[in-house]
Amino acid sequence: MEAGIVGMPNVGKSTLFNALTNAGALAANYPFATIEPNVGVVIIPDPRLDQIASHITTQKIIPAGMKLVDIAGLVAGASKGEGLGNKFLSHIREVDAILHVVRCFEKAPGGEEITHVEGSVDPIRDIETIETELILADLQTVEGAMVKAERAAKSREPEAVARFAVLQKLLPVLSEGTPARSLLEAHQLDIPEERREFKALGILSAKKVLYVANVDEDDVKGEGTHAKRVRERAKAEGMEMVPVCAKIESELADMSGDDKKEMLESLGLTEPALHSVARAAYKVLGLQSFYTAGPKEVRAWPIPIGFTAPQAAGTIHTDFERGFIRAEIYSVSDLVELKSEKAIREKGRLRQEGKGYIMHDADVCHFLFNV
Numbered sequence: 001m002e003a004g005i006v007g008m009p010n011v012g013k014s015t016l017f018n019a020l021t022n023a024g025a026l027a028a029n030y031p032f033a034t035i036e037p038n039v040g041v042v043i044i045p046d047p048r049l050d051q052i053a054s055h056i057t058t059q060k061i062i063p064a065g066m067k068l069v070d071i072a073g074l075v076a077g078a079s080k081g082e083g084l085g086n087k088f089l090s091h092i093r094e095v096d097a098i099l100h101v102v103r104c105f106e107k108a109p110g111g112e113e114i115t116h117v118e119g120s121v122d123p124i125r126d127i128e129t130i131e132t133e134l135i136l137a138d139l140q141t142v143e144g145a146m147v148k149a150e151r152a153a154k155s156r157e158p159e160a161v162a163r164f165a166v167l168q169k170l171l172p173v174l175s176e177g178t179p180a181r182s183l184l185e186a187h188q189l190d191i192p193e194e195r196r197e198f199k200a201l202g203i204l205s206a207k208k209v210l211y212v213a214n215v216d217e218d219d220v221k222g223e224g225t226h227a228k229r230v231r232e233r234a235k236a237e238g239m240e241m242v243p244v245c246a247k248i249e250s251e252l253a254d255m256s257g258d259d260k261k262e263m264l265e266s267l268g269l270t271e272p273a274l275h276s277v278a279r280a281a282y283k284v285l286g287l288q289s290f291y292t293a294g295p296k297e298v299r300a301w302p303i304p305i306g307f308t309a310p311q312a313a314g315t316i317h318t319d320f321e322r323g324f325i326r327a328e329i330y331s332v333s334d335l336v337e338l339k340s341e342k343a344i345r346e347k348g349r350l351r352q353e354g355k356g357y358i359m360h361d362a363d364v365c366h367f368l369f370n371v
Contacts, residue, residue, distance in 0.1 A: 001067070001096045001097075001285045001286075001287060001302070002068065002069060002094075002096055003067070003068055003096065003098065003281050003284070004068075004071045004091065004092050004095035004099065005017050005020075005069065005070050005071065005098075005099040005101060005212075006071050006099070007101035007102065007103075008118075008129065010103070011101050011102060011126070011214055012101060012214040012247070013101040014038075015247065015250055016101055016214065016244060016246040016249065016277075017040065017070040018250060018253075019249040019274055020040070020042050020068060020274055020277065020278065021040025021042055022253055038069070038070040039067060039068070039070075040067075040068050040070070041065040041066070042066050042067075042068045042278050042281065043065050044063055044064045044065060044066065044278050044282050044302070045063070045271070045275040045278060045279065046063050046289065046300055048289075048291070048362060049291070049298055049300055052291060052293050052298045052335060053293075053298045055335050055336075055339055055340060056293045056298060058294065058295055058296065058297055059295065059297060060297050060298075061297070061298050061299075062299040062300065064287075064289050064300035064301065064302040065302070066278075066281065066282060066302060068099070071091045071092055072091075089134075089137045089204065092134070092204055092207075093202045096207070096285055097207055097284045097285050098209045098210070099210050099284075100127065100130065100209050100210070100211050100212065101212045101246075102123040102126055102211055102212065102214065102230050103123060103126065103214055104121075104213045104214055104216070104222070104224065104226035104230060104243075105121070105216040105245075123213070123227075123229060123230050124229055124230070127211070131179060134179070134204040135174055135177060135178070135179055135204075135205045138174050138203050138204050138205050138206075139171075141202075141203070142174060142201075143171070145163075145167055145201070146167050146171065149163050149164040149167050152164070153165075158193055159193065159196075159197065162191065162194045162196070162197045163197040163200075165191075165194055166194050166197045166198045166201070169183055169188055169189070170198075170203070179205035180204075180205045180206040181205060181206045181207070181208070183206075184198075208239070208285075208286075209234075209237070209239050209284070210239065210241075210281055211230050211233070211234045211240070211241040212241075212242055213226070213227045213230045213231070213243045213244065214244060214245070215227050215243050216245065217245050220243065220248065220267050220268070220269065220273065221268070222241075222243025227241075227243050240284065242273065242276050242280050244274065244277060245273070248267065248273075249272055251263070252264070252272045252274075253272075260272075286304055286305050287302045287305070288302075288304075288305050288359070288360075289302055289361060289362070290312055290363040290364070291332065291362070291363070291364045291365070292365060292366075301316065302315075303315055303359060305361075307359050308355065308356065308357060308359065309324070309327040309329075309353050309354070309357040309365075309367075310324040311359075312327075312359045313327065313365075313367040313369065316367070319369065319371045322369075323369035323370045323371035324355060324368075324369050325368040325369055325370055326352055326353060326354055326368050327353045327357065327367050327368070328351070328352060328353075328365070328366040328367075328368070329350070329353050329357075329364065329365050329366075330344045330351065330363075331360070331362050331363060333362070335364065
């Protein structure tokens with residue numbers, strides 16, 4: 001599972017990407033600075049790892065991570081190839097969710113002018129520009145596939161029939177300028193075959209979005225007019241918004257210990273805003289964590305919500321899923337309460353779960369397998 005970080009040129013997108021992934025030098029201040037997408041891994045802050053390690057002696061702690069792709073700035077006309085738009089849109093097609101960075105600052109720290117490609121700062125206009133380009137690209141995809149799909153559907157093959165049905169539902173929605181995710185929200189794609197075909201089409205405007213409002217240094221909590229408008233837009237769409245000052249976060253990313261603590265306190269923050277971004281992105285991707293714990297390592301493993309125990313075991317090693325027998329599971333809260341695995345066993349809180357068990361967030365697992 002991976003997320004793509006998108007936005008108009010010069011909104012602070014690459015600055016945020018570098019801070020999130022600690023990727024190094026910042027991109028130059030001009031449109032299309034990032035032509036090929038950079039890829040990094042974002043660490044998911046997780047206090048439960050420390051809770052586990054405080055009760056189970058271990059050599060190292062390994063947090064969960066997610067892949068983040070920095071996609072070059074989109075502009076109006078991207079769906080027609082403007083600004084290398086077709087290439088950028090293909091990169092978006094490959095990710096599972098979108099982190100949409102929106103400019104909510106007028107000038108850079110120090111008063112430096114950073115030119116906006118549209119000549120002014122208007123976050124809602126920018127959101128609508130990118131959403132429109134995604135919808136137009138989807139419309140091209142649907143219109144291009146319609147004739148072939150209609151012909152194939154005459155064979156009465158279930159997959160072909162489902163694909164044509166999906167395209168018929170998508171065409172009027174996209175033609176009205178409405179994102180494809182509205183079909184999912186309206187439960188118009190509840191037939192399993194249709195959902196599979198919908199997913200196979202790689203529809204851009206169906207992807208979930210996390211709005212990241214890049215704010216001024218004096219508005220780190222996102223209470224200014226621009227940020228409020230983005231928050232209201234996100235709420236209306238059923239999405240989330242996180243305010244971030246990318247400049248401050250890039251500085252915090254290079255700090256540690258007392259210096260970082262002092263700067264956070266001066267800003268009235270308890271943690272870097274990037275932690276909130278990482279956790280929100282994890283949620284948008286539909287992920288949760290389970291844990292393995294032993295003398296060598298305590299580790300968080302990211303899995304999609306709804307995974308079974310064998311599927312979770314398979315994220316560690318394919319042999320674990322292939323030869324799955326059962327899982328011994330307890331929760332982090334059990335460990336915090338009872339202090340040791342021995343006590344958890346003695347209290348009868350260690351559960352024996354089979355192949356049909358649906359994993360829960362914060363499960364701590366021992367997998368038994370045989371191959």
